[in-house]
Amino acid sequence: MIEIIENANKEALEIIQNGQPTLIGLGIAEEVIPGMAKDLFLHAGPPITWEKMSGPLRGGVMAGLMYEGMAATPEEAVEYAASGKLRFDPCHHHNAVGPMAGIVTARMPVWIVENKAYGNRAYCTLNEGLGKVLRMGAYGPEVIRHLQWMESVLYPVLKETIEIHGPIDLKVMITQALQMGDEVHNRNKAATSLLIREIAPSILKTSFSNEDKIAVLEFLNSNDHTFLNLSMPAAKATLEPAGKVKHSTIVYTMARNGTEFGIRVAATGERWFTAPAEIIDGLYFPGFSMEDANPDVGDSCITETLGIGGFSMATAPAIVQFVGGTPKDAVRYTTSMYEITTEESRFYKLPPMNFRGAPTGIDIRKVIETQVLPVINTGIAHKEAGVGQVGAGVVHPPMACFEQALEAYVNLLEDEGLLEE
Amino acid sequence: MSVNDLFKQELKVVNLGLKSFHTDLKSQGVTAVHVNWKPKAGGKKKMLDLLSKINKVK
Numbered sequence: 001m002i003e004i005i006e007n008a009n010k011e012a013l014e015i016i017q018n019g020q021p022t023l024i025g026l027g028i029a030e031e032v033i034p035g036m037a038k039d040l041f042l043h044a045g046p047p048i049t050w051e052k053m054s055g056p057l058r059g060g061v062m063a064g065l066m067y068e069g070m071a072a073t074p075e076e077a078v079e080y081a082a083s084g085k086l087r088f089d090p091c092h093h094h095n096a097v098g099p100m101a102g103i104v105t106a107r108m109p110v111w112i113v114e115n116k117a118y119g120n121r122a123y124c125t126l127n128e129g130l131g132k133v134l135r136m137g138a139y140g141p142e143v144i145r146h147l148q149w150m151e152s153v154l155y156p157v158l159k160e161t162i163e164i165h166g167p168i169d170l171k172v173m174i175t176q177a178l179q180m181g182d183e184v185h186n187r188n189k190a191a192t193s194l195l196i197r198e199i200a201p202s203i204l205k206t207s208f209s210n211e212d213k214i215a216v217l218e219f220l221n222s223n224d225h226t227f228l229n230l231s232m233p234a235a236k237a238t239l240e241p242a243g244k245v246k247h248s249t250i251v252y253t254m255a256r257n258g259t260e261f262g263i264r265v266a267a268t269g270e271r272w273f274t275a276p277a278e279i280i281d282g283l284y285f286p287g288f289s290m291e292d293a294n295p296d297v298g299d300s301c302i303t304e305t306l307g308i309g310g311f312s313m314a315t316a317p318a319i320v321q322f323v324g325g326t327p328k329d330a331v332r333y334t335t336s337m338y339e340i341t342t343e344e345s346r347f348y349k350l351p352p353m354n355f356r357g358a359p360t361g362i363d364i365r366k367v368i369e370t371q372v373l374p375v376i377n378t379g380i381a382h383k384e385a386g387v388g389q390v391g392a393g394v395v396h397p398p399m400a401c402f403e404q405a406l407e408a409y410v411n412l413l414e415d416e417g418l419l420e421e
Numbered sequence: 422m423s424v425n426d427l428f429k430q431e432l433k434v435v436n437l438g439l440k441s442f443h444t445d446l447k448s449q450g451v452t453a454v455h456v457n458w459k460p461k462a463g464g465k466k467k468m469l470d471l472l473s474k475i476n477k478v479k
Contacts, residue, residue, distance in 0.1 A: 002476060317449045336457075369472060371463045403468060420477040 004418065005365075008247035012266050013343050013361045015245065016306070019238030023230060026126075026159040027047050030106035031153040033123050036208060037106065044102025044299045045257025045273040050081050050088065054294050055260035059137030059385030062103030066139060067147045069107050074139060074386075091412075092253055094241065096123040097299040100135035100381055101258070108147075109155035112118040113170065113233040116243040122233035126150055126158070129223040134237045135295075136381045136388040145260075157216045160201075163203035170234040173335040174196075174308065175347050177227070178358070181182040183311030183316040184231035184289050185300055186323055190223035191227035196220050199276050204382065214294060225271055232299065233304040249409060250342065251362040254305045257412075258297035258381070263401045265364055272346070275400035280380050282393015283324045296395045299377045307345055307360035310394065312336045315350040323377045323392045333375040333394070334359065340366040345411065364409065367402045369421045 030036045041064055045059055053061070064075035065086075071077035080086060091098045098104055110123040128146060132138040160170070173194050180190035191261040196217070203213050220226050243252035248266035255262055262272040277295035279356060282288070303309030313319060314334035317327035337359035338344070344357030362374060373396035413419050434453040436443040441453035462468035 091438065149441070365472065365475065368462050368468050371459045403465075406468065406471050410474050419474055 004247050004253045005249060008245050008267070009250055009342055009361065009363065012242040012245040012248040012250040012252075013233045015118070015242040016250075016361060017343070018347050019171070019241075021122075021170040021234035021237045022116050023111060023162065024110045024114045024121075025162050026109055026155060027111050027123075027127075028106075028114055029104050029108045029123070029157075031097055032110065032112060035089075035094050036104075037087075038093075039085065040087045040089060041104065041108070042094055042096055042104035043257060044075050044087055044263030044297060045097050045255045045272050047090055048088065048257045048259055049104040049280050050086075051085075052259050054297065055383045055385040055387075056101045056137030056294050056297055056381035057103070057258045059139050059387075060103035060134050061138035062385060063134040063143050063147070064103045064105040067134075067290055068107055075285055077139070079241045085180060090255070090257075092236075092255055093238070093270075094123075094365035096120055096407055097221065097236045097255075097302050098125060098135070098227060099277070099300045100129070100298040100379060101137055101314075102299050107151060109151055109159075111230055111233055112121050113230065114167075115237040115241065120237060120240050122240065122289050124207055124229045124233040124236075126154060127223060127225045127227075127229040129219070130225065130389065132388045136379070137385050138388040139386055143303060149334070153212050153215055154219060157203060157206055157212055158269065159200045160206040160208070161199050161386055164201055164205050168195075168198060171347060173227075174231060174234060176309065178312060178315050178348055179351055181316050181318055182227075183303075183319060183377075184227065184314045185303040186228075186379065187224075187316045187319040188227040188231065189224045191231065192220065193225055205382070218279075228283075228290075228300065232278055232302055233320065235302040235308065238306055238362075239302065243269070249364050251305060251364060252403075254301045254362075254376070255299045256296045256301065258294050261296060261401055263399045263405060265395060265405045265409065267412060268405065271408065273401045273404040273408065275338045275398035275404075278395050278398060280374065280378060280393040280395040281324070282378075282380055282391050282395075284380070284391035285389070288382070288390035290373060292390050294381045296376075297381055298309065300378065300379065301374075304374055304376045305362065307341065307358035308348055311341075312348065312350055312358045313375070313377060317352070319377065323394055325394065335416075337375060339370050339372045342366075364402050367399075368406050369374055371399070373397060373399060373402075
């Protein structure tokens with residue numbers, strides 16, 4: 001009787017399992033992201049207005065305005081952002097994803113990832129490193145200077161590097177990294193190392209000065225999160241085609257804008273189901289506490305939506321030193337995620353789980369039935385604009401998102417006359 | 422075996438439901454494991470109704 005749903009979910013899972021996320025190059029946001037424009041800033045999570053934005057998102061917008069030369073000071077940036085001259089849209093509405101604040105502006109360089117199995121693309125900015133960075137809501141002069149260096153040195157060198165090297169299969173790289181102690185959300189040490197090993201010869205072959213090549217290699221090596229901005233678009237590119245499967249109860253987007261958490265389900269297409277984002281339980285940097293924390297923010301939980309990240313924490317025991325808990329907790333988190341997912345990944349295998357595949361395909365029915373919520377590990381931004389990261393931890397989406405989604409799904413079936421009286 | 426015989430032996434308890442029962446037994450030195458179990462849909466009537474409707478898809 002429920003064959004319609006089971007078949008739809010089978011189709012969605014087949015799409016997810018078959019995804020072939022591949023890094024094909026780099027470009028400038030305005031030139032490659034669909035619908036991107038000078039007066040449009042993309043942000044993480046579901047739609048939101050300037051008035052409702054939390055500190056980190058506002059800080060990111062302010063940094064973006066100064067980076068774009070649309071404001072000279074933080075005060076001017078606030079005035080500009082509130083003037084109505086700037087449009088805001090979720091990254092997810094433009095085939096993009098952004099970590100933390102997730103601000104993407106027209107001039108920013110982005111990675112281009114193509115799902116070779118289905119032809120769709122996903123975009124993500126280059127990771128800025130840790131500390132005072134735009135994605136954590138910082139907007140000081142050092143943040144803008146670093147973004148300018150990324151545009152003038154890092155981007156052209158990496159663009160030419162990938163042109164020389166050719167496409168890079170991210171599915172294979174993620175598969176390897178998961179066997180080397182990464183879960184590719186908050187631990188990307190192995191994946192970043194694999195990336196550098198793969199592209200280093202091509203960096204040397206580029207036409208740039210030795211000084212620039214060394215600076216790029218040093219920067220990539222100094223930033224373990226370099227690969228996060230590739231695992232995210234890889235997950236996005238893999239999940240996006242599954243979001244078009246009619247009647248499927250599989251979640252294809254989870255994202256937060258720092259004020260609200262939002263999910264999207266295949267059957268209900270582009271509709272967001274939102275509820276207030278939660279405060280994160282985690283480890284705080286010295287001098288900071290939960291009092292300083294902004295609610296959950298960022299598109300990076302697209303990794304969990306695919307079954308990696310927090311869902312695969314068992315394979316990354318060392319991550320607990322960053323997000324809290326014990327390696328036993330990490331195994332417990334992963335084990336519980338099999339309760340709410342549909343299949344095990346055929347590719348993303350987890351050695352500490354006896355090489356079980358990552359828990360894949362969150363089913364809203366299972367979340368409601370079991371009351372087990374997805375596990376997400378995440379960075380924590382300060383609630384005030386301009387401060388930056390204050391810790392990292394583990395968080396869950398609000399149950400209300402899944403309850404609303406289930407209700408909408410049942411209404412949809414009713415409207416289509418598919419429910420028995 | 423009668424119920425009374427059971428209580429003459431060392432108890433090994435599997436606890437379902439309220440975690441405080443498990444905590445109390447542990448504090449008294451009784452071997453007990455707590456099963457992480459919740460009623461379906463947390464017992465929320467609206468969600469149970471929605472789930473049962475889905476099971477009646479034509």
